[in-house]
Amino acid sequence: MKKIAVLTSGGDAPGMNAVIRAVVRKARFHNVDVVGVYHGYEGLYNGNFELLDIGSVGDIIQRGGTKLYSARFPEFKQDDIQYRAIERMKEEGIEGLVVIGGDGTYRGAMQLTDKGFPCVGIPGTIDNDVPGTEYTIGFDTALNTVVESIDKIRDTATSHENTFVIEVMGRDAGDIALWAGLAAGAESILIPEEAYDLDDIVTRLERGVARGKRHSIIIVAEGVMNGHKLANLLEERTGIKIRTSVLGHIQRGGSPSARDRVLAGRFGARAVELLLENKGGRAVGVKNHAIIDYDLRKAFETKHQADLSLYTLSKELSI
Template structure:
């Protein structure tokens, strides 16, 4: 192992820069060259890369986003794209590749590893939708960003005595909604993993109104349904108007939390050490507060288990 490449792919996540920093500095500590690949797999195919040094990652641990930039690359879904990526890596004498991203990024990394290039994957996605790890880089920051938004929205919701629907990200994974909703004291949390009846939500709103409750906060995961549709349903049943706030890409930005910075730093160093040891196709994660690494294909095929116990707790506490 003489030269390692690192790229960030897919949606950006707070903490990616901390992971890049750890990869670069751990590589240099072990006398390895490290190349930063720009704009994810798109940049890899286009040969956009440059050697990085200690100064390249100075003063970035606290920054959101990714200094390497990122993209989604449709070409990597086809064999032609994979083969071209392999040729670029070989032409640039890159012995190992570290991919920071989500499931789509890992799928590309897995295919590259089949050609004999050593690969390690670091989970960087705010969605927390990779089943093999308890947490992904960026998730903790995202839920704290949502929590801060809930606190601000609550002020105006109380003032106007309104029902407020806050739509959060997460695709088909309800973890952002669940964690932020529980921490933010939401009256209802709607996620893809749990069935719900709009009539039950409306009953809770009306019961609260009878006992003098001024407002309601509903957290809706984007993979459940559109917030505007829920808004219409609530009005049709209760006659009560509600406000909709879609947080969108706000959730991806911001200064990473201490948890995300530390997790990213540990995972970045772990990825380099795995490649030095000659291991390949490993997905790095955290289980029971300990770093793990498992076969990337195994990581991709694991089924995400929703925390129904936490969800039930949120229901109990929001009566």
């Protein structure tokens, strides 16, 4: 291949810029041109392209968000839209495509591959919910943002003897809630992958009060329920005044962690190698610290599972 393209799609995640940088510089090392596609699949359809050189991706490795922007484009599910996108790329001499995002992004890449255009997927989402890889780009940074926020809220909870319910992102996955709750010493954690027991949460709160504890932190993943609803349920059961904090989109922003930057470099480089080896329809991931690649279809044939051993451990440590 002499020219490839790269795009970001779906929700932004810290480290996407670092992936873009890695793709461009790895490709240029092999004398391959890289076209940046702005606004995801919508830009692919509209031909919103720009040739990226080494300098155009300088000074972005530390920046959150995505230089190429992102957009929702549900129309891309249509065959005629996909064929037009392929025509656009061929008109530009583009021979392969690297996509950075989550399951929706992967689905578009798989459909393009099925139509004869080779694509490689890189997992970029704070939710850490892409099957086939242990970690996604952005998860580590978001996790550290959440832990730092919980630590600050705990300072206030301690000072005012309050109980806080903190709602975190994750869509239908509980990884952010689980890892952050364990790291920050939350008294209870609610995740979509495990049925919650309101009686158990109430018992933990009352047991803490009985031994003189005057503050508690409860983490709930957005895929379980709204944080305000959970706070109301607990207030009704315990009579304890409970405050709610919804962290929201602060979790998506910020400079990527060192771990996310290194992973981004490794993922981006491997994606380029796969295209140069004429291997389309692949996804890049990490398993046991090693970079792997696998069939894009496997991302839809399996379901991401949270590490429930961490959930058990969190309950044991928060007695």
